[in-house]
Each structure stands twice: as structure tokens, then as C-alpha cells.
Amino acid sequence: MTELITIKDLKVHYPIRSGFFNRVTDHVYAVDGVDFIIEKGKTYGLVGESGSGKSTTGKAIVGLEKITSGEIIYDGQDVTKRSVRKKMNYNKDVQMIFQDSMSSLNPKKRVVDIIAEPLRNFERLSDQEEKTRVKSLLDIVGMPEDALYKYPHEFSGGQRQRLGVARAVASNPKLIVADEPVSALDLSVQAQVLNFMKRIQQEFGLSFLFISHDLGVVKHMCDNIAIMYKGRFVEIGTREDIYQDPRHIYTKRLLSAIPQIDVKNRDAHKENRRKVELEYVTHQKDYYDESGRVYDLRKITESHQVALKNGGAE
């Protein structure tokens, strides 16, 4: 295993202010102590329902969110400090794609300027060189050359996400944090965008941190997966660990929530869903402590860890 980025005990707590003096009275524990390793050329999936802390984790890694504590180790250096990120060219090496391309791509700019922006920040190219680069980036995501002088609103959602991918790879990064990149798209278009992402990963040897609320979407993308709930990881493992041998009830719930296309198995799926819901209701205390907090992760195999009371031993 060759690691690209190691995240150690990352915490992001947002202060809640209230009262006449606007004092900090409490905190939202958006991310509350997560550890994981993103490997070179691999995809790490971060999955959980809305509000579990996925976006905050992603933004903390790219440096868009101030962290409360913890370390993000890149090339042997802790990049949680802005000065270190700058020195190491970290902002070039790590890029982000967002779910909502309509608001993340500047509507007043033409495609050529949108995609060239990271190039202008990090490289000195002549106009001609820049145009050639942008054209080849468009080609990589299957967009025609005449897209160059159009504006974001002239494209469909799927095309805009592909432009977002082109923009993210423009600076030749090592890691792309993709936050729900296909969640707003129709199923058929999702597959298309995911295929482009995969192809680009192979071509550039990129790593992805792929964020989704849907275990169905990440299935064919991810090598390793973390399941997140209330700012903590309830289970981490390889794709096989998570899909073939889920141990935490929350993981099982997410799995049972994957929409079934196969009509033949619909009844069995419904029955499984009912069983999982029942277990969820009756066995809460095996999975969360008295205050509802997720237990610490324990190793069950070399690759697979789960947050169960006493590590699952009774």
C-alpha cells in the first residue's frame, strides 16, 4: 500500500452561539475523530446520510474548512496549516468537485476561462498553449471543442459535471475530493459521468475521495469505504468487507436502502429491509453508547474495522 494522505483523529466542531451576548453555548460535532488513509491511485468512499459530516471532512482535507484538531499528513508534512499547504503546492495537488455544478461553476464565465483558471493560478502558459490544454481537457471528458466559448447554463447537468471534472484535473492534481458529484443527475447520466471519472483516474493515476449518501453509487467506484454517522466512522473496510460482510446496523441499513432494479428480488429485498429496521430499533444499545455516540472502531480483520460495543464480543 502506498499512501497519499493520512488523516489522523480529525475533528471539526462548529460553535453554536446564542443569547444576548452571543456567547458560544455549545458545539456541532460535525466531524468528531476520524482516521483514514487515502492510497495513491485508489478511490476512498465516504458514505453516510445527510448531516453525517461528509462534506465537512472533504472540505477540511482540501483546506476549505478550519479544523478543530487532528492532522492531515501529505508527503510527511501536516498540511492543516495554510503556510505548509502553500509551501508544498498542496492547493494544486488537491482539487474538489461539488454536487451542484450550477453554483460551483461561475455562470458569468465562459468554459475556456473556467477550466483555465487553475492553470492560470499554477502555471504560466501562453494563450495558445492554454487553449490547447483546455481543448485536450474537454476531449478527456468527452466534450466537443465548441464548448470552449459557451457558458455553464448552456449545458445539461451531466455535461456541467463533466466540465467540473475537467476543471479539477486541469492542474494535474494527485487527489480529487468529489462531493456527491452525481447525486443531482439521472441514473443513466450518473453512469456516464462515473465512467469519465474512472477513465481519468486510470490515465492520470489519481486518487479520489468519493463522497456519497448512496452505497449503490459508490459500489463500482471505491476500493475502500468508510461509513459515517454523526461525525464518526461506524465501519471501514475494503469494498468486499462493506458489501459482502457488513457488521454495523447502520451499514446494513444503508445497504438495504439501495434501490432495487431487479423486479424478481423485490419481495426478498423488502423482507430484508423489514428485518434490518427491526434490528435497528431493538438493538440500538449494541451499536451506540448511552449518549447515542458511535463506539470506537475495532479491528475484526486486517482491513475491516467496526464500531461495536466491546468490539462485538459479548
Ligand SMILES: Nc1ncnc2c1ncn2[C@@H]1O[C@H](COP(=O)(O)OP(=O)(O)O)[C@@H](O)[C@H]1O
Ligand atoms: N458552517 C457550519 N456551521 C455550523 N454547522 C454546520 C456548518 N456546516 C455544517 N454544519 C453541520 O455539521 C453537520 C455535518 O454537515 P455536513 O458535513 O454538511 O454533512 P453531510 O455532507 O454528510 O450532509 C450537520 O449537522 C450540519 O448542520
Ligand SMILES: [Mg+2]
Ligand atoms: Mg454534504
